[in-house]
Every structure is written in structure tokens, then in C-alpha cells.
Amino acid sequence: MLKRTLTCGDLRAADDGRQVTLNGWAYRRRDHGNIIFIDLRDRYGVTQVVITQDAAEAYAAAEKVRSEFVLAVRGTVRLRPAGMENPGLDTGDVEVVVSELVVENAAKPLPFEIRDDVEANEYTRLKYRYLDLRRPRLQENIILRHRSVKLMRDYMDEHGFLEIETPILTKSTPEGARDYLVPSRVHPGKFYALPQSPQQFKQLLMVAGFDRYFQIARCFRDEDLRADRQPEFTQLDVEMSFVDQEDVIDLISGLCRQQVAELTAAAAPSLPFPRLTYAEAMDRYGSDKPDIRFGLELQNLGDLLSDTGVGFLKAALAAGNQVKALRGPGLATLSGQKLRERVKAYEEVVRIYGAKGLAWLDFPADGESAPKSPIAKFFNTDELAAIAERCQAEPGDVVFIVADTGKVVAAALGELRLRIARDQDLIAPGQFAFLWVVDFPLVDWNEDENRWDAMHHPFTSPKPEDIDRMESDPASVRANAYDIVLNGVELGGGSIRIHQRDVQERMFKLLGHSPEATALKFGHMLDAFEFGTPPHGGIALGIDRFIMLLASEQSIREVVAFPKNQQAVEPMTGTPDVVDTAQLDMLGIRLVSIEKKETP
RNA sequence: GGGCCCGUGGUGUAGUCGGCUAACAUACUGGCCUGUCAAGCCAGAGAUCGCGGGUUCGAGCCCCGUCGGGCCCGCCA
Numbered sequence: 012m013l014k015r016t017l018t019c020g021d022l023r024a025a026d027d028g029r030q031v032t033l034n035g036w037a038y039r040r041r042d043h044g045n046i047i048f049i050d051l052r053d054r055y056g057v058t059q060v061v062i063t064q065d066a067a068e069a070y071a072a073a074e075k076v077r078s079e080f081v082l083a084v085r086g087t088v089r090l091r092p093a094g095m096e097n098p099g100l101d102t103g104d105v106e107v108v109v110s111e112l113v114v115e116n117a118a119k120p121l122p123f124e125i126r127d128d129v130e131a132n133e134y135t136r137l138k139y140r141y142l143d144l145r146r147p148r149l150q151e152n153i154i155l156r157h158r159s160v161k162l163m164r165d166y167m168d169e170h171g172f173l174e175i176e177t178p179i180l181t182k183s184t185p186e187g188a189r190d191y192l193v194p195s196r197v198h199p200g201k202f203y204a205l206p207q208s209p210q211q212f213k214q215l216l217m218v219a220g221f222d223r224y225f226q227i228a229r230c231f232r233d234e235d236l237r238a239d240r241q242p243e244f245t246q247l248d249v250e251m252s253f254v255d256q257e258d259v260i261d262l263i264s265g266l267c268r269q270q271v272a273e274l275t276a277a278a279a280p281s282l283p284f285p286r287l288t289y290a291e292a293m294d295r296y297g298s299d300k301p302d303i304r305f306g307l308e309l310q311n312l313g314d315l316l317s318d319t320g321v322g323f324l325k326a327a328l329a330a331g332n333q334v335k336a337l338r339g340p341g342l343a344t345l346s347g348q349k350l351r352e353r354v355k356a357y358e359e360v361v362r363i364y365g366a367k368g369l370a371w372l373d374f375p376a377d378g379e380s381a382p383k384s385p386i387a388k389f390f391n392t393d394e395l396a397a398i399a400e401r402c403q404a405e406p407g408d409v410v411f412i413v414a415d416t417g418k419v420v421a422a423a424l425g426e427l428r429l430r431i432a433r434d435q436d437l438i439a440p441g442q443f444a445f446l447w448v449v450d451f452p453l454v455d456w457n458e459d460e461n462r463w464d465a466m467h468h469p470f471t472s473p474k475p476e477d478i479d480r481m482e483s484d485p486a487s488v489r490a491n492a493y494d495i496v497l498n499g500v501e502l503g504g505g506s507i508r509i510h511q512r513d514v515q516e517r518m519f520k521l522l523g524h525s526p527e528a529t530a531l532k533f534g535h536m537l538d539a540f541e542f543g544t545p546p547h548g549g550i551a552l553g554i555d556r557f558i559m560l561l562a563s564e565q566s567i568r569e570v571v572a573f574p575k576n577q578q579a580v581e582p583m584t585g586t587p588d589v590v591d592t593a594q595l596d597m598l599g600i601r602l603v604s605i606e607k608k609e610t611p
Numbered sequence: 612g613g614g615c616c617c618g619u620g621g622u623g624u625a626g627u628c629g630g631c632u633a634a635c636a637u638a639c640u641g642g643c644c645u646g647u648c649a650a651g652c653c654a655g656a657g658a659u660c661g662c663g664g665g666u667u668c669g670a671g672c673c674c675c676g677u678c679g680g681g682c683c684c685g686c687c688a
Contacts, residue, residue: 043651044644059648078638097648120639123622126649129637131622134680187688207688234687363614363684455688468688522688577681 013083013113020056022088024104029088031107033058034115036145037080038125040073047073048106051082054150057100059091060084060107069112079118079125079145085111133568138582140573152570156558159274160227163247163554166266172223172249177212179205179229185524185532186469188232191242199599205231208551210468211536213250214508217547218539224250227554236577238566239500239556243575249505250549256491256507259550260447263495263503266552271443274561284445284495292448293417297335297425299451302499304444305437307428309421310336312412315397321389323368327414334414337424338402339431342409343373347383350409353434357411360430361423366413369423374399376407429499443560446496450474453481453490454521462523467492469518470536471506472548481517491548497560505550512540 015034022031038052047062047070062073069084076082086109097103122139123131127148136143143149164174183190183204190204206212208230216224228248236242251258264284272279285303292301295308312334316324324334345353350373358369372384372395381387387395402410413423432438453473454463463485465471473481477488491507509515515537519529529537555567568574575581595602 039648039650041647041650042644043647046645046647048647048650050648057648061646063645092646095646095648099648103648120621124638128649129623132618132680135622184688188686210688232687235685237687238682240687359615365684465688471688578679 012115013085013111015083018055019051019053019058020101022058022102022105022107024090026088026105027090030085031088032083032085033060033107034081034083036125037076037078037082040076040078042074047076049073049076049082049084051084054154056102058102058105058107059097059100060086060109062109062112066110066112069109072112072114073109076112076114077118077120079121079142080114081116081118083113083115084109134576134582137574137576140583144572149569152558152562152564153572155274155562156554156570159270159558159561160554162270162273163266164227166269167225167247167249170223170262172225173221174226175216175221175224176226177206177209177216177228181206181212182532184211185528186465186522188234191231191233194598194600196598207232208246209248210470213248213549214470214536214547215539217250217252218542218544220252220545222252224248224549228551236575236579238568239559241555241567241571241574242579244567245554246503247552247554248549249551250547252545252547254507254546254548256449256493256548259505259507259548260493263550263552264445264447267445267495267497267502267557270557270561275441275443277441277443280443280445284447286447286449288450289448289452289489290450293421297421297423297428298499299448300494300496300499300501301425301446301448302429302432302438302444302496303446304439304442304498305432307338307340307432307437309424309428310338310401312336312398312401315401316394319394320391321386321394323370324412324414332415333417333420334412335420335424336398336402336410336412337428337431338404339371339409339411340405340435340437341407342431342435343383344376344407350383357427357430360427361413364422364426365419366415366423368413369427370412370414371409372398372412373409374404374406378406440563442498444498445502448494448496449492450489451492451494452486453477453488453492454485456486463521465518465522466490467504467506469522469533470508470515472509472514473518478514481521485521493550495550495552497557500556500560501553502557502560503550503552505548507546507548510540510544510546512537515540 013032016032019033019035033051035051035053038050038057041048045064049060049062050057051060062070064070084107086107088105088107090104091106121142122135123129123142125142125145127146144153180193180203183192183202188207190207193203193205195201195203209226209228213224226248228246229243230246231243233242264282268279268282271277287301289299292299297309313328316328316334319325327334342350342353354371361369370386372387373382375382398410404410411427413420415423452466453471455466457464467490471490471492474489474491480488492504493506494504495502509518516529519533555570558570559567562570564570573581573583580586
């Protein structure tokens, strides 16, 4: 083959006169008759090559070139004629006059065009992912991902961390997400599980004295997919010994700051990152991962309405429910028709999160007209004024009210808050608003199973001042747990771990595990805690999500080379797929037909 | 398990109060053209409108079912 002497991103005016050979893909071809331009593309850039009848053989070949042919060209670099430079290309001052052109591989018409401004159906994109990945946008995302991970590795190395691999074939654990299982051929009837995270191994590395560990770790969870959830994903997994929460927060804040500073056009976010307790976050934003790029905080109205005559609010407060409000800036300036449509859409939003209704009060822009809200007349003047003051509602605003259990109010208004911010364009692009959420509850009551679940995971330590209430009032026990949030996306979370056997046993007991089950599943952890375990803690960052945000993408599939679709299918290879009976026989596995849903 | 939205030439879209001989752009094929850079101009081919059924004189459009996809709820220690 005709090997390149440099890449399609290299040539500059100073290279005028050089003999060069380029390899690449025919990105665009412009045939003027007797002169043909081809933009030759590789991952480094685009270079214009020119073919004329002066090189008759090359010209004949160039006439047959189509999009995405792989070419090798030999020729001479020359400055473009005055006025013909292309400032849009790094190589735009020059072009290569071709003396020899070789078609290394032709290409059939493509299933979609290789360009950023035409978005093909995502199934087609995934089926031909190798073509999708040629598009500049995905090339940039994948390159950004490389740089991000490289930067993380260097940062961790500079801070004294060791990168250590942990098993992919490991043991199924009863807690948390569904495991992906791998049958053992050597032990028919037994199974490995793919790790949901390297949690136990990294803690045991602390017991082993490795002190500062990290890993770019692939994790697997067999749960339903979302735009920000793939069944396999990558974490920056970190664990440290002889540290407290502040050490972990400092370390990771610095890493995040560096990522933004070095990989985006945004200014480095200032340290320390803002911090909220879980209780504050839920109260003020209705979310444990608040987007703090805009205001619109939730306001409690309960105390203002203790004597209200408004029936549904009175009833809600009497039942011990919450009444909270959210300001919709400028919404009262919409026409009656538009406002009704908007309210209807917002009712739909809160309904999804369990709210039975959405009340609204408009404050007319002129400060005089009668409100359009059908319920405004039930409030007395003092109440309206108090609500406006509490919500800092100006003339022209609408205030939305949800009365329900604390959980429903938070979820409904928390989500509505995001929706209003988007609709009213309150989020300026290009921001990276980090936030630490701390003091998570240790456990969470599971209504369905009638038991306590670990909010983070069962190895998370309770706050020393709360530990005495683990048995008497578990809901009030706070954990040494922390999450880092970026632009309303949960980037990662961690905790200071339990390192004492008795505390760990109390935790398992609280979670409803019998001593026998605990010994069977977690005996190795409990044993380790009796052989000199240092105080330790750590964190894991979702790398896919981080890069999605750095790249301003809406889905982590845009930053994963070969992602699965929402049905957990990878359309290119056709994964998952059936296997030979012989393979199953070897594993001692027999398939039973999956029961069809019964028809009523 | 559930909710909402979307399936129209290869690709992206329009057409959705029923009248279509299915439109536009691009890609594709052929022709013209020596300075373009999303090149341009001319001509051409290419779609049983995801699939099945129904309503109707007539269905891309309405109804029912089904398949595929996206977003979300549940789920995700």
C-alpha cells in the first residue's frame, strides 16, 4: 500500500512544496470537470486534495471516487490561490496536488451520511456503529473520553494512588441491583456474577495495606436502561485508608475541577464546591441531586396556611401532609390559552410522580387585573400576599402548589422545577455546577418488602453521634455518605466505611439479614475486620455520565463506543443471542420455555 | 409491569379536519462544467407510507391489534 507520510490534519502554509502521501476517507468530492477536489479525512483532520488532467491516471481514478472510499494519494503541497483559503480547516491554507491516487477500498452508498447535521434513526446508527463513529461529533466524544480517563489516571497517580484490577468473575450478592450471572463449567450448577462495583474488593485492598487504590472499573447491573444508564458502565473507583469525608471530598473536587479546566471551554469551577445536606437538598429542591444552575427553590406554605379556608389545603395540612410551592417566573404573561396548555402539561409532570393535583395562582403582570386562576378567589388577601412574599413572586409570575406526602411533594415539585427552568430558558449553557450532597440517611424504609434498605450500601458507616439510634430509630441515623452532583446529574457517591466487626454486624441485623446468611455472604468481610482493618472510605464516579456532561450530550450512548439500546440489545452484533445446545449441555443448563403472560 | 411520543424512497423530513398520480432535500445513476469547499446546472431511477385487520365509494391520514424505536415511572445497595 501507499503509506502516509503524515496525517490529514498536519499540513500548514510552511509545508509549501513538500512531497507528501496521505491516507484517509473521501469525505466530500467536488467534481468541476477537468478539476476534482476531494476532502480527505482521518481522525486528525481534513485536507483538500486536487486532481486535474495533468495526472491523467489519477484523474480517471478520482472520477470514480464516492463518499467514504479509502484513498491513498501522493502529491505536492502548495499554497492555495489567493482568496481560495478555507479558514474553516486547520489545513485550509494549502492543498495537495495529486500525482498518484490509489483506491484502497471502495464503499457502497452508506445507510446514512457521515455528517453531524443529519441525525439518523438511532437503531440504524447502532447497527452501523462503525460508520456512526466516523462522524466528527462521535470522534470528538471518543477522543474526549480518552483524554478524560488519561487525566484521571495521571491525577490519581500524582496523588499517590495505585491502579489495581479486581475480578470480573465474582460472587453474587443479595443486596442491590440484579446481577448478571455467568455459569461455571467446572462447577455445574454454580455461577459467577459480574460485579455491580468492586466495592468489597477495594475495601479488602485497604485491609491489605494498599492505602490508596483506584481503578477504571467496568460495572454491570441487570436493570432497565435509561439515557444515563447502560447495563455495563465505567466507574472511577477510589478507596483510601486513614481518611475522613473531607479528604475524599477534597481529592475528588480537585479532580473534577481539573477535568472541566482542561477538557472544556468553561472556566475552572472555584473550590470548594457548594455543599448541601440531604435534608436541605430535599427541602429546598425536592431532589437529592439538585441542579443549582438556577434558583426556583421550593417554598413551604404550611405555616402560612394554618387557618386557611381553602378546603383541599386545609384537609392536606390536617392529614399531616406537606404544602409546598414553586414559582414559575413570567408564566402569568402568557395568554389564557397558552397558560392553560402549560398548566395542563405541568399537571401531567406532577401526576407521573404521584401528585393528585397541581394548584396554581397567577399574579397578573399589571398588578391589577383579576387572576385567571380558578382557585384564587378562595384565598383571602393576606394569604395571597403571604404566598407571594414567601415565593418572592413578582407580578407576571405563577405559583404552583402541591399538597401531598413529603415524598410526593418533593418528587413532583422537584421535577416541575426542572421543567419550568427548561421551558423558561433559565439555564445558561456552558456551566459546570458541582455540588456535594452530604449526611444521607443510613437506611431507607422499603414499603414493598417491609424492611430497612441501605440507602448507599451496607458497608457505609453511621455518624458516630447517631450510632446509638441504629436500633431504636433507624430512620434518624445519618450516614458518613456523600454524593457529588453536576448540573443535576448524580456523578458519583461514596462513604466512609464500617471497619469494625460489631458495627457491621449491627448493620446487617438492621437490614434484616440473619447471622447465618451474613456469615455465608459476607463472612470474608467480617473476618477481615478482625485482622487489622484501617479506617477507610472512598467514592465512585460515573465516567460515562461525567464525559456526557463534559461533551454536552444528552445520553451516555453518545460517549460509549458500542452501547446497547434501551432494550439492552446491541444491534450491530445482535447481542444477546441464543447459544448452541452443546454449549448449554457443557454447563448443565437446560432452557425452559418462558411462561407467556396469562390472558385474563 | 405501566405512561407518553415516533415509524412515509438509502438517509432526513413534509403530507395527519380522508380525494395522492405520495412532495422536498440529500445520497444514488447518467450528462455538462478548471477553483470548489454542504460546489453548481440538466436529466433519471428509487416508497406496496413498519405489519395485520376494520370503517369508507375512496385510507399515508380514522379505528382496533401487533412489531420496532425513543423518553419517562417502577427498578437502578
